[in-house]
């Protein structure tokens with residue numbers, strides 16, 4: 001995939017975006033999992049220089065203390081410098097009211113390109129600018145879920161101030177001559193259409209998507225290995241999900257308090273720390289799925305439909321991971337199934353789940369997993385090594 005981080009400034013641009021985006025506004029101090037907590041903050045070169053030239057002596061002192069030159073920078077316009085987060089994992093410019101001191105004291109213009117753009121994600125596909133929101137922002141998830149009608153995509157002219165391009169593809173370039181990427185837009189739009197076809201359940205739509213992708217992709221991409229023969233799919237899922245979550249070392253290596261809390265609920269709800277058989281843990285999982293999660297999602301199926309559609313649009317589905325349509329399909333199913341596992345954990349502890357629980361699961365999962373350096377790649381490699389990269393495995397995950 002021709003991905004690149006590009007940065008361009010100030011121009012009137014026609015942008016294609018999902019309709020929920022226009023109502024998004026950062027909720028600042030009200031935010032329960034602020035993007036200013038848990039991450040080092042990237043500072044572009046222009047902003048970095050302005051910080052050290054400011055006449056505001058108090059702010060200049062703070063910049064000298066907390067902002068440093070990033071020796072591993074990939075791009076001057078993105079991460080030339082960094083803000084070192086404090087021991088609480090907060091950005092040092094975030095005040096007690098969870099408001100940004102740079103914004104309050106110097107103005108919006110002093111925000112770095114990353115701070116200014118987040119949670120907006122920009123792609124340019126065949127010269128069309130596309131924008132959507134990262135679901136690692138809780139307010140972005142709420143806006144996405146504020147309407148249960150199928151997500152529509154609208155074009156409008158927007159004056160772009162500062163923005164960062166996450167991926168860039170010109171499918172007509174000769175390097176893509178024999179690549180399935182040449183049909184990215186067509187396949188993505190077909191996939192979104194299948195996921196939004198509400199005549200059947202979401203699980204059946206996703207299976208249909210797999211079948212459809214297999215018809216249009218090369219046989220090499222869509223392997224039909226099948227040898228699992230598993231009847232107790234709850235125990236199988238429990239084993240698979242537990243191993244995946246364990247690999248994240250959540251309690252020692254993850255910074256999101258929300259994700260740590262949700263993972264704690266998984267442990268309590270399914271007795272993951274107890275020395276009992278996996279089948280016993282799976283019984284608790286099954287109970288939560290059958291009595292709480294499935295009834296809730298049956299009457300709220302638009303929630304994950306929206307998540308999947310947004311992800312497909314933003315992630316250039318099915319070529320999200322690489323040029324293999326099947327691997328992109330496999331990993332979107334793995335994400336969806338893992339989030340349902342987390343919801344079952346909440347259900348098992350609380351005896352119920354609600355829409356706000358789903359907002360937190362989507363947000364904290366996205367913040368942790370999509371910004372993790374290796375998790376998705378490692379999970380895909382593990383799936384391939386265990387020869388789970390087939391439709392039988394996907395059917396098991398979708399049960």
Ligand code: SF4
Nearest residue numbers: 026027031035137139
């Ligand atoms: S995560 Fe979203 S709502 Fe929260 S502070 Fe960041 S942009 Fe604002």
